[in-house]
Amino acid sequence: MTDLVRDRVLSEALPEIPQTGFSQETLAAAAEKAGISRRELHDAFPGGPADLVETFSHWADRMMAGNVAANPEDAHLRDRVAAAVRARIEVLNPHKEAARRAAAFLALPHNAPLAAKLMMRSVDAMWRAAGDRSSDFSWYTKRAILAGVYAATFAWWLSDSSEGNSATWTFLGHRIDDVMQLEKFRSSAVKAIENLPDPFGLLKLFRGRR
Numbered sequence: 001m002t003d004l005v006r007d008r009v010l011s012e013a014l015p016e017i018p019q020t021g022f023s024q025e026t027l028a029a030a031a032e033k034a035g036i037s038r039r040e041l042h043d044a045f046p047g048g049p050a051d052l053v054e055t056f057s058h059w060a061d062r063m064m065a066g067n068v069a070a071n072p073e074d075a076h077l078r079d080r081v082a083a084a085v086r087a088r089i090e091v092l093n094p095h096k097e098a099a100r101r102a103a104a105f106l107a108l109p110h111n112a113p114l115a116a117k118l119m120m121r122s123v124d125a126m127w128r129a130a131g132d133r134s135s136d137f138s139w140y141t142k143r144a145i146l147a148g149v150y151a152a153t154f155a156w157w158l159s160d161s162s163e164g165n166s167a168t169w170t171f172l173g174h175r176i177d178d179v180m181q182l183e184k185f186r187s188s189a190v191k192a193i194e195n196l197p198d199p200f201g202l203l204k205l206f207r208g209r210r
Contacts (some may be wrong), residue, residue, distance in 0.1 A: 152175055
C-alpha cells in the first residue's frame with residue numbers, strides 16, 4: 001500500500017518539482033491532487049522530501065530495468081551495460097529539471113548517506129539489468145566503477161543541449177570502456193591461474209559463484 005501511495009504522489013509531484021523542488025510544499029500539493037490524506041502521506045513519506053527523492057530514484061531504476069529487459073541477452077556485455085546506463089538517463093529525460101533538483105538535494109552534506117545508498121542501488125540495478133550475476137570479489141569493484149561512469153555521464157547529460165543527447169551518448173561510449181577493463185583483467189587472470197598448481201583453491205576463490 002505504501003508503494004502505491006508513493007507512486008501516486010510522485011506522479012503528481014513531478015510536474016511541480018521544477019518550481020518547488022523536493023519540499024514539504026511539493027509533497028502536500030501532490031498528495032492533495034492524488035487524493036491522499038495527511039495521515040497516508042505521513043505514513044508513506046515519514047522522511048519527508050528525502051523519501052520523495054528516494055521514490056523518484058527507485059522509480060527510475062524500475063523503468064530502466066523494464067526498458068533494458070527487451071535487449072537481446074546475446075549482445076556483448078559492454079553494449080548491455082551501456083544500454084542500461086542510457087536507459088536510466090532516458091527515463092529521466094522528460095523530467096530533467098526534477099533530476100537536476102534531486103541531484104542538488106543529494107549533494108547537500110547531510111544527505112550524503114542517502115546519496116551513496118541510492119547510487120549503489122541504481123548501479124546494482126543497472127548491472128543486473130545488463131545480465132551480471134557475479135558474487136565474487138569483482139561485485140563491489142564493478143559497481144564502484146559503474147558509479148563513476150554513471151555519475152560522470154549524468155553530469156554531462158544535465159548540461160547537454162545536443163540533438164537527441166548525442167553528445168551524452170558519445171561521452172558514455174568512451175567512459176563505458178573503463179568498466180570493461182575489469183572483465184578483461186579477470187578473464188586473463190583466470191586463464192593464467194588455470195595453468196598453475198592450485199593447492200589452496202585459488203581458482204575457485206577467483207571465479208566466485210555465478
